[in-house]
Amino acid sequence: MKIMVVLSRVPYPLAKGDKLRAFNQIKYLSKHHDVYLFCLTHKRIDASAIKFLSGYCKEIQVVRLFFLESLFNIFLAFLKGLPLQIGYFFSQRAKKRFSKFEQKINPDRLYCQFIRTTEYTKNSSTFKILDYQDTLSKNIERRSSKAPFYLYPILRLEYKRLRKYERVVFDLFDEKIIISEADRIYIEHLKRNEIHVVPNGVDTTYFHPMPEIEKNFDFVFTGNMSYAPNVNAAQFLVKKIMPFIWENRPEAKILIAGANPNHSLLALRSKRVVVSGWVKDMRNSYAQAKIFIAPMQIGTGLQNKLLEAMAMQIPCITSELANKALHAKNKEEIIIAKSAEEYAKMASLLLNDKNFSNNLARKGYEYVCRTFSWDKYNAVLESIIVGKKMKG
Numbered sequence: 431m432k433i434m435v436v437l438s439r440v441p442y443p444l445a446k447g448d449k450l451r452a453f454n455q456i457k458y459l460s461k462h463h464d465v466y467l468f469c470l471t472h473k474r475i476d477a478s479a480i481k482f483l484s485g486y487c488k489e490i491q492v493v494r495l496f497f498l499e500s501l502f503n504i505f506l507a508f509l510k511g512l513p514l515q516i517g518y519f520f521s522q523r524a525k526k527r528f529s530k531f532e533q534k535i536n537p538d539r540l541y542c543q544f545i546r547t548t549e550y551t552k553n554s555s556t557f558k559i560l561d562y563q564d565t566l567s568k569n570i571e572r573r574s575s576k577a578p579f580y581l582y583p584i585l586r587l588e589y590k591r592l593r594k595y596e597r598v599v600f601d602l603f604d605e606k607i608i609i610s611e612a613d614r615i616y617i618e619h620l621k622r623n624e625i626h627v628v629p630n631g632v633d634t635t636y637f638h639p640m641p642e643i644e645k646n647f648d649f650v651f652t653g654n655m656s657y658a659p660n661v662n663a664a665q666f667l668v669k670k671i672m673p674f675i676w677e678n679r680p681e682a683k684i685l686i687a688g689a690n691p692n693h694s695l696l697a698l699r700s701k702r703v704v705v706s707g708w709v710k711d712m713r714n715s716y717a718q719a720k721i722f723i724a725p726m727q728i729g730t731g732l733q734n735k736l737l738e739a740m741a742m743q744i745p746c747i748t749s750e751l752a753n754k755a756l757h758a759k760n761k762e763e764i765i766i767a768k769s770a771e772e773y774a775k776m777a778s779l780l781l782n783d784k785n786f787s788n789n790l791a792r793k794g795y796e797y798v799c800r801t802f803s804w805d806k807y808n809a810v811l812e813s814i815i816v817g818k819k820m821k822g
Contacts, residue, residue: 431816433459434537434556436528437469438519438546440492442479445689445708446654447734448563451609451630452543453483458808459815460486466535468528470495470519470547491531493524513591514584515566519546532556539815545592545599552602559815560603562625564731565616567592572728573658593618600625605814609732610755616730628811629755631804632737636713639743639795643717647685647704648675648781650719650744652712652735655705656690659729666725666770668698674774676702679781687715716742720787721780725773726752737802740764740794745780745787747773763794 441452459465467487472495480490500518507517528550532540540551540558545566551558567589574585597619600606606625608614614625651667653660664686675682682702686695689708699705709715716722722739726748732755739746740763747765748756758764765780767773780787 431463431539432466432535432537433463433539433541433815434466434468434532434535435459435487436540436542436547436551437467438544440469440471440475440479440483441467442483446657447630447731448543450734451561451563454631454633454804455808455811456483456486458804459812462812464488466531466537467491468531468550469493470524472497472500489535491527493521493527495519495521495524499523511591513545513566513595514588515546515592516549516595520549525550541815542603545596548599548602552599558603559605559607560599561628562596562606562608562613562617564609565596565613566730567596568613568616569659569728569730572730576662576728607811607814612754613730626810626814628807628814629802630732630734630737631802631807632734632741632798633804634741634799637716637738637741640713640717643714645718645720646683647719648679648682649684649721649723649777650715650739651684651686651723651725652715652739653688654690655686655688655695655707656692659726660688661692661695662727663725664695665698666727667723667773668703670770671723671725671773671777672703674771675777678778685715685719687712712738713742716744719744721777722746723773723777724748724752725767731755736764737798740791740798743791743795745791746794747776747780758794758797761790763790763797765790 435456437452439449441449444450444453456465465487467490470493483490499521503520504514504517507514537556540554540556542548542551543561544563570585570589570592574582577585596617600619607628608625609629611627614622651664685704687706687709691705691707695705716739722744724736733752736746736748736756747767750766753766760766765776767776
């Protein structure tokens with residue numbers, strides 16, 4: 431079967447969660463099908479990334495969108511009542527390239543990631559599958575609650591438009607998937623239960639325990655550090671949680687690792703706070719720390735960072751919000767905290783009680799290995815794409 435995958439980003443290198451999801455799905459689908467990739471980018475792409483992806487794709491079409499072009503299309507989206515990010519990822523020039531590519535390939539299936547790509551595919555007569563991934567409208571609503579006053583009205587407008595758009599595009603696709611049940615309930619469509627829940631997995635042959643690496647840090651937090659929910663979580667960790675910990679452990683050190691840290695995170699650097707930026711092998715960042723903390727206050731979806739840390743048998747502390755998609759058992763497989771004081775209290779408990787820490791890490795590791803398999807969920811995805819539905 432010929433499957434044409436449509437993405438809003440080039441899915442390599444794996445610096446973002448949507449790239450990780452798309453790459454692993456493409457990798458799996460390419461074993462049994464011919465995969466053709468159409469993707470957008472706002473950045474210059476290294477030829478090595480395309481060469482790497484060519485190992486899994488029959489043909490790749492990359493269209494670069496330029497800043498002024500996107501700015502103009504954001505303005506058009508505003509006038510049309512569309513979400514602004516739809517404008518950011520759309521251009522008539524790219525649409526023409528897409529149409530030519532689709533006509534050339536004549537695919538059996540179109541598989542689109544994020545509603546950002548739907549303006550390209552919605553009028554196609556090809557059997558179409560939409561991966562909402564997560565509920566973008568809910569993500570923006572949560573971000574608006576933490577936003578500065580000058581961004582609040584823009585984010586509220588975007589939230590309302592995304593909520594409507596998510597409902598409208600539902601009826602334009604033959605099949606729909608999403609990353610978690612926690613996200614599905616926020617799609618405001620009467621038939622939202624028809625959306626298939628297809629979680630992410632974790633590569634436990636790559637992310638595995640590495641006890642030989644020295645523990646240079648007490649805590650670590652990872653992710654794309656230009657992404658607002660990660661920036662918010664990192665700031666909360668350093669400014670709100672760590673002061674309680676430093677009262678009793680002034681020597682405690684924290685590592686914040688991930689691509690593109692913005693100026694507010696770089697300003698947090700000190701002898702006790704290391705902001706590393708991009709790292710070639712994230713496993714080393716995880717393995718250097720005694721505890722992984724992900725105090726997510728906003729955002730949606732399934733946190734890959736938690737899957738990876740747990741797969742490396744590192745005890746994890748996170749929020750109720752982040753655990754909604756993970757479903758790990760509190761104080762058995764993971765620690766859930768609600769306030770800065772509680773995060774600090776549970777972190778101190780893990781540092782002081784090695785038996786409790788080791789048991790939590792072991793059970794978290796077993797849970798992730800048992801539950802989050804890329805092969806398992808990609809087989810479900812494949813069955814949906816080819817028309818043989820399987821239960822997740």
